[in-house]
Amino acid sequence: MKNQNPIRVVLIEDDPDWLSIMETIIVKEEDMILVGCAQTQEEAITLSYALNNIDIFLVDINLSGANLDGIYTALELSRSKSSKIIMLTSMSDEEVIQQAFLAGATEYILKKDVHRIADVIRSTYHSESNPHEALLKDYRRMKSEEQLKDLTKSEREIFEYIEKGYSRKEIIQKIKKSDNTLKTHFKSIFRKLSVSNVKAAVDKVKSGGLK
Numbered sequence: 001m002k003n004q005n006p007i008r009v010v011l012i013e014d015d016p017d018w019l020s021i022m023e024t025i026i027v028k029e030e031d032m033i034l035v036g037c038a039q040t041q042e043e044a045i046t047l048s049y050a051l052n053n054i055d056i057f058l059v060d061i062n063l064s065g066a067n068l069d070g071i072y073t074a075l076e077l078s079r080s081k082s083s084k085i086i087m088l089t090s091m092s093d094e095e096v097i098q099q100a101f102l103a104g105a106t107e108y109i110l111k112k113d114v115h116r117i118a119d120v121i122r123s124t125y126h127s128e129s130n131p132h133e134a135l136l137k138d139y140r141r142m143k144s145e146e147q148l149k150d151l152t153k154s155e156r157e158i159f160e161y162i163e164k165g166y167s168r169k170e171i172i173q174k175i176k177k178s179d180n181t182l183k184t185h186f187k188s189i190f191r192k193l194s195v196s197n198v199k200a201a202v203d204k205v206k207s208g209g210l211k
Helices: 016-027 041-050 069-080 094-102 111-126 131-147 153-163 168-175 179-193 198-206
Strands: 007-012 032-038 056-060 084-089 107-110
Touching (some): 007 016, 007 041, 007 111, 016 032, 032 041, 041 056, 041 069, 056 069, 069 084, 069 094, 094 107, 107 111, 153 168, 153 179, 168 179
Parallel strands (some): 007 056, 084 107
């Protein structure tokens, strides 16, 4: 008898052969259901908004050539969804894996180990909190802090208000400085973070440097 609440999985993979292989594996599992597939970053984001209660996103690290756009797909998904993300990759490059974790991935699996995908989905789904995830959170915090290292004390204070969603008027009231002074601080923050607006600044810090 099938699980009354199967694990809802979305697969994001551009290679038809791998897509077919993983579809075959997942649909055989009685405690899982494949609720959607996408082949590009744009399709993945659109699908994520169209579907509710997605438990696991399986995301290929390279969705077009060797652009690592799967990492940026994961980043967008982690910003808008509470679902867990497992990265699929043929690469074992440490820096690439680190970028995937910065983007919000909870786990990754090498495609050569695809026979383990059902077990990885299951363990990731059922894991509420573990040392691995705690380390990832600490790592993300550390990388986020790195982005702020060049900001002055005043700029850090202003950025914290920005991050909390305060308006310019509200920030002026909080810091008790003029609008011109605030504009100067904003320009300095954007310059140091190499961004051009508030949203980009917050996104870059939250993602530990990924844009």
